[in-house]
Amino acid sequence: MQRILQRGEIEAIDQINFPRIRLPEIGSLFAERAARLRQLADGNPIADYILFVAQIVDAQHQALASLPAPELPGDAIALAQQHSMPLMPAADHLDPAWHQVLDTMLARLGSTHGLPAALQPLIGALREMPHSEREAVASRLLQKEVAARDVGMAPFVMAALQVVFTQRAAHLSVSDVPYTEPASICPVCASEPVASVLRIGGKANGHRYLHCGTCCTEWHMVRVKCSHCESTKGIQYQGVEGLGEVVTAETCTECGSYRKVVNQEKDPLAEPLADDLASLMLDLLMSETPFKRASTNPLLYVAFAEEQAEGDQALVDPAAE
Structure with a gap:
């Protein structure tokens, strides 16, 4: 007879297998x-x-x-x-x-x-x-x-x-840190992830984590699942020549969004926020598709200027101000 595991038992198994x-x-x-x-x-x-x-x-x-x-x-x-x-x-x-x-x-x-x-x-x-x-x-x-x-x-x-x-x-x-819903926001500070990262090393090896753009906490989310709407349907990956497979865009046809995946399996030095920032060419490529970026990089702000028409998105470089 199968036994239904209680939440505490699930958490214990979770910590043995890999960090949540x-x-x-x-x-x-x-x-x-x-x-x-x-x-x-x-x-x-x-x-x-x-x-x-x-x-x-x-x-x-x-x-x-x-x-x-x-x-x-x-x-x-x-x-x-x-x-x-x-x-x-x-x-x-x-x-x-x-x-x-x-x-x-x-x-x-x-x-x-x-x-x-x-x-x-x-x-x-x-x-x-x-x-x-x-x-x-x-x-x-x-x-x-x-x-x-x-x-x-x-x-x-x-x-x-x-x-x-x-x-x-x-x-x-x-x-x-509690288990929270939805799983697409940081369980510590409720901010959105800047990117997801495929980790290497230790018990986290091979697992995907969402990296918070505000408090830098990471929380586990299974692969091939939209990190924005959590759908498992219509997930695809797009890249740009020159980045190899280190940074790709995970797109979701269910919610029409994309978020980058940074792969340490392809480059052990890859870092979520840094690699997201440096792969702006991929964002430019994605701007020609129907998919919209799910969240911003906190150090490279994409803003909607008050005087612009709705949908007219502007990338602003503070160094040029």
Whole structure:
């Protein structure tokens, strides 16, 4: 006679076979991401932008070192476990420490050799901006209510938020993270994944994880399943010459979206956010298809300017502002 496994038994088996959750390794995450960006910049059509983002990531790494340990609300963890909902939705749990992170990052970037001169006024404006205005910008970005005036500062603000949310996630225990629905959003901060990644090494080897663009937590999702609508129908993969099979676009005919898959089996150094950013040519290819990108890269903002007609999408490079 077959026996139905209870949820606790399923979780125990899950942890034996492979990790359901991969919490961020804050000691190395930003340093490795910056190194990967510099590697990917070589010969890339958007090399200048990739190198600019590498400087932002360097500043993230530095700011993290001076950030005090976060306070984790035990009541929020218990509530999330009880109701199978994300632990701390980013838009509702802004830690004031992100202002300190942003100031530290801007101070470093403002003195960085080789940073485009056109960025200095923007950096100065952000440094002088009242915290209340910064909070309003952050809230809009986290809720994807992006105004045209926010786009230039978006990568800086999102980078600062990412440091704080990533540090918070890193101090969790895997057992703190609930099973949530839908599985297409981060179970820690309720943000969307920037890409999915096929991991190598250890118990995660060969498994696909969705990589959160806000807190860098990864959670398992089976292959050949849409990471946006969770359909198993109409899934196909498209690539572009020159990227090999390291980065492909997973398309879904059910919801009409695509999200990139970064394959460490093809390149062990592949990193979800960095490789997503550096494969802009694939996004340009996909713009000629009916499929729409499921979510943005937090350091390369695609915004809908207020003055543009609906559907007129603009890619804005803050370095050109």
